[in-house]
Amino acid sequence: MHSDAFDVIPFEDIKGDWKKLGSGSFGNVYKANYLGIDVAVKEVLPSNDYDVAKYFEREWRLMKEARHPNVVLYLGLSRAPDGRIFIISEFIENGNLRMYIHDKTKPFPWRLRMSFATDITRALAYLHARKCIHRDLKGE
Template identity: 35%
Template sequence: MMARMAQPSRVGDLLAGKYRLDALLGSGGVGDVYRAQNTLIGRTVAIKVLKAEHATDDSVVERFLREAKAANLARHPNVVDVLDVGLDDEGVPFIVQEFLEGMDLGQHLKRSNGALPYRQVLELMIPVVEAVGLAHARGVVHRDLKPENVFLARVGGAVVPKLLDFGISYIKPQPGDVRMTRTGMTVGTPAYMSPEQLEGTAGVDVRTDVWALGVILYESLAGRLPFE
């Protein structure tokens, strides 16, 4: 384990006997994302692997796996598809998702020097709004909606917006569930957070996502944030 943790990445590792990690795509606070290959069927996928130092922290592992659960609950053509979850040989969890090519909305806004034509904004954001609405109906609040979490995937000759990263989402608890977010705990990206989310107020609900969607729409149309 210690030898692996000293390595800069896990490129070349084989997970669950079939997922070969081919390239490191990005790294976050708790996990690394790789382009990978399902060697049994030859499919390219994206795999998020929990960093080894967090693998023994039950609360971090629970949050990590809840990301997959939330995305699965919110299944929609405009939500990134979770294909599998598993553990490597040392018990480190990973999440397998569809591999997307393209850029996120934040990158697109920068390349467009800010404001987008309103028809393009409607084409990109109406599917995202519908996906968020479905998530809400299934008890999931994303809580980190922002341009960087709207991926503009190239599918054939079309651009398909895909909602990403349910890592800090809230799932309406069922009987027996453990509460994962403490009152007074602030999570999210400040520029897109509602006032109650910024304050860490208990009971943050679907309205915080509605606020964030409004900020994204404003930024896409005006070329700047509503509050600066």
């Protein structure tokens, strides 16, 4: 069922040291903890640009409705006391794909490469079937 209501997560319920993981299209991404589970916290940089606001709204709707084993699970939105907005989603362990590919201390056999490629393809096929073009696919 489709709902326009935001899934609000109280900011004070997001715990941890907020370790910075990287930067995304909208701002920094952090690792934190919510209800005892590790989560990714994506900062939404403020913008008065109408196109940016529409892009954010579109991303929020897609994340909210996406349910696929190869697509990150959206948990909700949170607003800090200073007004900043954050998207809260599941945290995926073991770093990003780019780090994994370039880590020369670990083997990267062809079977695993094919498994990664298949999982990514399944996720993109799912999104494309929902009339979504990702536009921000990257290895980090």
